[in-house]
Amino acid sequence: MTALHSSGSAPSHPQHGGHAFATFDGRAREGLFYADRRGMLKAGLAGIGGLSLPQLLQAQDQANQQGKASSRGRSVILLWMAGGPSHIDTWDSKPERPWINRGPFGVTQTVLPGVVISEHLPRQAAMLDKFTIIRSVDARHSNHEPNMVFQTGNIAAAPRINPEARHYPSLASLIAKHRGANHPSMPAYAAFMKSRSHLSFAGYLGKQYDPFICDQATRLPIYTNVGGDTGGMTRGDLFQMPGGLSGGRIEDRLSLLEQFDRMRGGLDQDGSMDAIGVYQRQAAEMLVGERARQAFDLELEDPAVRAAYGSHLWCQQALIARRLVEAGTAFVTLDLSYHTASGTWDTHGDNIPPYGGITKGLGPLLPLFDHLITTLVGDLEQRGLLDNVLVIAMGEFGRTPSMGTQGSTDGRNHWPEVMSMCLAGGGLNHGQVIGATEADGGTIRERPVTPADLAATLFRYFDVPLDVQYEDHQGRPRYVVDGGAPLRELF
Numbered sequence: 256m257t258a259l260h261s262s263g264s265a266p267s268h269p270q271h272g273g274h275a276f277a278t279f280d281g282r283a284r285e286g287l288f289y290a291d292r293r294g295m296l297k298a299g300l301a302g303i304g305g306l307s308l309p310q311l312l313q314a315q316d317q318a319n320q321q322g323k324a325s326s327r328g329r330s331v332i333l334l335w336m337a338g339g340p341s342h343i344d345t346w347d348s349k350p351e352r353p354w355i356n357r358g359p360f361g362v363t364q365t366v367l368p369g370v371v372i373s374e375h376l377p378r379q380a381a382m383l384d385k386f387t388i389i390r391s392v393d394a395r396h397s398n399h400e401p402n403m404v405f406q407t408g409n410i411a412a413a414p415r416i417n418p419e420a421r422h423y424p425s426l427a428s429l430i431a432k433h434r435g436a437n438h439p440s441m442p443a444y445a446a447f448m449k450s451r452s453h454l455s456f457a458g459y460l461g462k463q464y465d466p467f468i469c470d471q472a473t474r475l476p477i478y479t480n481v482g483g484d485t486g487g488m489t490r491g492d493l494f495q496m497p498g499g500l501s502g503g504r505i506e507d508r509l510s511l512l513e514q515f516d517r518m519r520g521g522l523d524q525d526g527s528m529d530a531i532g533v534y535q536r537q538a539a540e541m542l543v544g545e546r547a548r549q550a551f552d553l554e555l556e557d558p559a560v561r562a563a564y565g566s567h568l569w570c571q572q573a574l575i576a577r578r579l580v581e582a583g584t585a586f587v588t589l590d591l592s593y594h595t596a597s598g599t600w601d602t603h604g605d606n607i608p609p610y611g612g613i614t615k616g617l618g619p620l621l622p623l624f625d626h627l628i629t630t631l632v633g634d635l636e637q638r639g640l641l642d643n644v645l646v647i648a649m650g651e652f653g654r655t656p657s658m659g660t661q662g663s664t665d666g667r668n669h670w671p672e673v674m675s676m677c678l679a680g681g682g683l684n685h686g687q688v689i690g691a692t693e694a695d696g697g698t699i700r701e702r703p704v705t706p707a708d709l710a711a712t713l714f715r716y717f718d719v720p721l722d723v724q725y726e727d728h729q730g731r732p733r734y735v736v737d738g739g740a741p742l743r744e745l746f
Contacts, residue, residue, distance in 0.1 A: 327437065328437055328643045329437075329585070329643050329644075329645070329681070329716060329717060330437065330580040330584065330585045330586065330587070330643065330644050330645070331427075331430075331585070331586045331587070331644070331645045331646075331647060331681075331713065331716075332573075332576045332577070332580060332587050332588075332589070332631070332644060332645075332646050332647070333427075333586070333587070333588040333589065333647050333648075333649075334573075334589050334591055334624075334627070334628065334646065334647065334648040334649075335402070335406075335453065335454075335588055335589060335590050335591060335649070335650065336591050336598075336600045336624075336648060336649060336650035337399070337402060337449070337450075337453045337590055337591060337592040337597070337598030337599065337600060337601075337650060337651075338399065338592065338597050338598025338599055338600035338601030338602070338610070338650060338651070339399065339598070339600055339601055339650045339651045339652045339653065339654060339669060339670075339674070340600045340617070340650050340653075340654075340674075340675075341358070341602060341613060341617060341653065341654040341667050342390070342653035342654065342670075342673065342674050342675035342692075342696060343356070343357065343358055343653070343654070343656065343667075343696045344358045344360050344373055344613055344617055344621075344654075344667075345372065345373050345376065345621065345675060346372050346373070346376075346388045346390065346675040346676075346677060347388075347390045347653075347675045347692055347696055348360070348362045348371050348372055348373055349694070349695065349696050350362045350371065352694070352695060354658070355657055355658050355659070356656055356657060356658070356695050356696070358613050358658055358667075359613055359614050359618075359658075359665070360373050360374055360375060360613075360618075361373075361374040362374055363376065363377050363380045364380065365379075365380040365381070365383040366380070366381060366382065366383050366384050367383050367384065367686060367687075367688070370383065370388075370688055372388070373621060375618065375621035375622055375625065376621060376624075376625045377625065378625045378626065378629040379625055379628060379629055379677075382629060382632070382633070383686070384685065384686035385632060385636070385641075385679050385680075385685055385686070386632075386677050386678065386679045386685055386686070387677065387678045387679070387683070387684070387685045387686075387687050387688070387689060387744070387745065388675060388676075388677050388687075388688045388689070389675060389676050389677070389678070389688075389689045389690055389704055389742075390673075390675050390688060390689070390690045390691055390692055391673060391689065391690025391691060391692065391699045391700070391701065391702045391703050391704055392649070392673065392674045392675065392676055392690075392703075392704045392705075392709075393673065393699060393703045393704060393705050393706075394651065394652035394653065394671045394672070394673065394674045395671045395672060396410035396411075396413060396671070396706070397410075397413070397651045397652050397671055397706070398413050398415055398651065398652075398669075398671075399452075399453075399597050399598060399601070399651045399652075400415075400452045400596070400597050401414050401420075401421070401451075401452045401453070401454075401455070402452065402453050402454070402455070402598070402650075402651050403420060403421075403423065403425075403455045404651070404706050405649060405651065405706050405709065406425050406426060406427070406454065406455035406588075407423045407424065407425055407426060407455050407706075407710075408426050408706045408707055408709060408710025408711075408713075408735060408736065408739065409423050409706065409707075409710075409735070409737070410705070410706055410707070411423070412455070419727075421458065422458040422459050422727065422728065423455070423458050423459070423733075424455070424456075424457050424458045424459055424460045424464070424725060424735075425444075425454070425455030425456060425457065425458075425466075426455075426710055426713055426735075427444040427446075427455075427466065427586040427588060428444055428455075428456065428457035428458070428460050428464040428465065428466075429460065429464075429719070429723065429725070429735055430443070430444070430585060430586055430713070430714075430717050430719060431443035431444040431457075431464045431585065431586065432457075432460055432464050433717075433719045433720075433723055434585060434717045434718070434719055435585065436583050436584060436585050437580075437583040437584070437585055438546065438582060438583025438584075439583075440546045440547060440583070441546065441547055441550070441579070441582050441583035441584045442466075442467035442547075442584055443464075443584065443585045443586065444464065444465075444466045444467065444584075444585065444586045444587075444588075445466055445467045445468075445469050445579055445584050445586070445587050445588075446466035446467070446468060446469065446587065446588040446589075446590065447468075447469050447470055447572045447575075447576075447588070447589050447590055448466070448468050448470060448590050449590045449592045449593070449594070449595055450590070450592070450594075450595035450596075452595070453590045453592060453595075453598060454466065454588060454590060459725050459726065459727055459728065459733075460725055466588065469551070469572075469575065469579075470489065471489060471490065471491060471492065471493040472491065472493040472494060472547075472551045473489075473491045473551040473552070473553065473575060474488045474489055474490070474491035474553075475488065475489045475491065475568055475571055475572065476488060476489075476566065476567075476568045476571065477489060477568075478568050478593050479593065480593050480594035480595070480596075480609050481593060481594070481608065481609045482593045482599070482619075484568075491551075494547070494548050494551070546582055546583070547582070549582070550575070550578045550579050550581070550582040550584075551575060551578070551579075553571065553574065553575065553578075556574065556578070560574070560634065561574065563630055563634070564627075564630055564631075564634075565626065565630075567623060567627075569589065569591055569623065569627055570623075570626065570627050570630070572589050573589060573627050573630070573631045574631075574634075576589060576631075577631060577634055577635060577638075577640075577644075580640070580644050581638070581640060585717075591624075593609070594609050596609070597610075598650070598651075599620065600617070600620065600650050601669075602616040602617045602654065602666055602667060603660055603661050603663065603666040603667070603668060604616075604659075604660055604661055604662070604663020604664075604665060604666025605663060605665050605666065606662060606663045607661060607663060607666065610666075611666075612663055612665035612666035612667075613658065613665050613666060613667060614665050615665070616666070624648075628646065628648060628677075628679075631646060632646055632679045632680060635680060636680075641679070641680040641681075642680065642681070642682040643680075643681070643682065644680050644681065645678065645679075645680050645681030645683065645716060646678065646679045646680050646681075647676065647677075647678050648676060648677050648678075649674070649676035649677075650674070651674075652669055652670060652671040652674050653670045653671075653672070653673050653674035653675065653696075654667035654668065654669065654670045655667045655668045655669075655670045656670070656695045656696050656697040670697075672697060672698050672699070673692055673696070673697070673698060673699050678745070681716055683716070683745040683746065684744060684745050684746065687744060689702055689704065689742065689744050690702035690703065690704060704742065705738070705739055706739070707736055707737055707738050707739025708739040708740055708741070708742060709739070709742075710735060710736050710739055711736045711739040711740050711741045712741045712742045712745060714735075714736060714741075715741040715746065721736045721741075722734065722736070723735050723736070
């Protein structure tokens with residue numbers, strides 16, 4: 256084989272656009288360049304580099320090989336209530352308190368004796384035996400924009416005061432790395448995203464563990480930043496071929512590369528080139544194959560099920576989330592926000608648009624959320640999936656015990672002292688309330704639950720070791736679960 260020498264210094268090239276080939280440099284010669292199988296594979300991969308998948312699929316496969324069999328098939332759907340929902344006006348009602356504390360909403364009795372929640376969550380109240388409510392979540396280090404502490408399990412992940420925090424990996428990315436997807440042609444971590452500041456990404460783990468952003472993969476209604484349906488629809492053209500590129504042409508390219516593989520098979524002694532070929536074909540399958548495409552195609556869903564979810568944007572996304580975990584995605588996050596600022600659940604007051612206050616801001620959200628979460632949980636149960644899908648609903652923090660903030664009489668400000676959240680499914684123990692706050696809901700009275708506890712709970716659920724580490728930019732090992740423990744009440 257003839258060696259072709261480069262000029263001695265790496266050619267300059269523009270910054271890559273954040274895809275999975277950012278370190279592959281498909282068109283750049285690597286110092287001493289051989290016209291061998293690796294070079295040919297690189298050239299071929301560069302031709303379909305927009306797929307951004309072979310490297311991701313290889314990483315996911317390695318994670319699958321390391322995972323424990325008992326966690327196969329498990330997944331999470333995170334309903335991220337961006338902005339911080341009021342705990343007192345949702346799951347930690349204080350009906351005996353004065354209005355200035357309890358707020359404008361009444362309560363409804365749940366199926367759990369002695370447990371009441373907001374009057375605007377009647378469907379969840381009727382099936383609370385399938386849920387766990389945690390009323391004592393310690394959110395003292397959490398903030399939003401970006402919303403990272405609870406999505407990373409790391410109390411130092413506050414980019415407003417710690418610039419390094421942006422590099423701390425999300426729990427979903429860590430699960431993608433150490434656990435992988437449930438099917439090789441599906442992304443391990445997927446998300447619907449209204450704003451990048453509402454999600455955590457892979458950070459130090461590398462972009463191959465960033466979420467697959469779903470918003471352009473399916474046709475969805477377009478809403479204004481205050482929740483008005485414009486009547487328009489997104490194009491949903493992510494899986495459409497670029498001009499002049501067809502599934503047949505991709506298959507032809509792969510076939511040609513496979514012929515080169517066979518011709519030069521003797522050069523590969525350790526099988527690494529064969530592996531690249533496998534992941535390359537999986538990437539092509541995800542684009543031209545049917546599994547991912549069908550998961551995003553709501554036209555293939557039972558019309559009765561589509562009608563049950565309804566036409567609202569968030570409900571449509573919840574239905575797609577169910578289809579994604581059914582097809583093999585391990586972690587799906589729904590960014591439940593209309594606007595790209597701090598989040599729709601940031602209910603400071605009716606005189607502070609687009610947030611609104613408790614009555615006019617949170618009031619319309621709760622019946623919608625009640626419908627969404629109970630329809631999702633009921634659908635998962637009916638399909639026999641609930642024991643393998645853990646549904647989590649939470650935001651960044653709670654809200655002030657006293658009504659009135661920033662010149663408004665009907666809003667609540669940020670309150671990191673405590674927040675509530677809820678969980679369902681995953682084969683865990685439910686029908687319970689964990690923890691409690693003091694009489695006014697201002698502080699934790701018993702059983703504090705930290706972000707690290709939630710991280711440990713997720714890792715145990717996925718059978719990921721609790722001593723998992725990652726390396727920062729200086730090569731120093733960092734523990735993910737720092738002082739946390741799985742919630743014993745759930746297992």
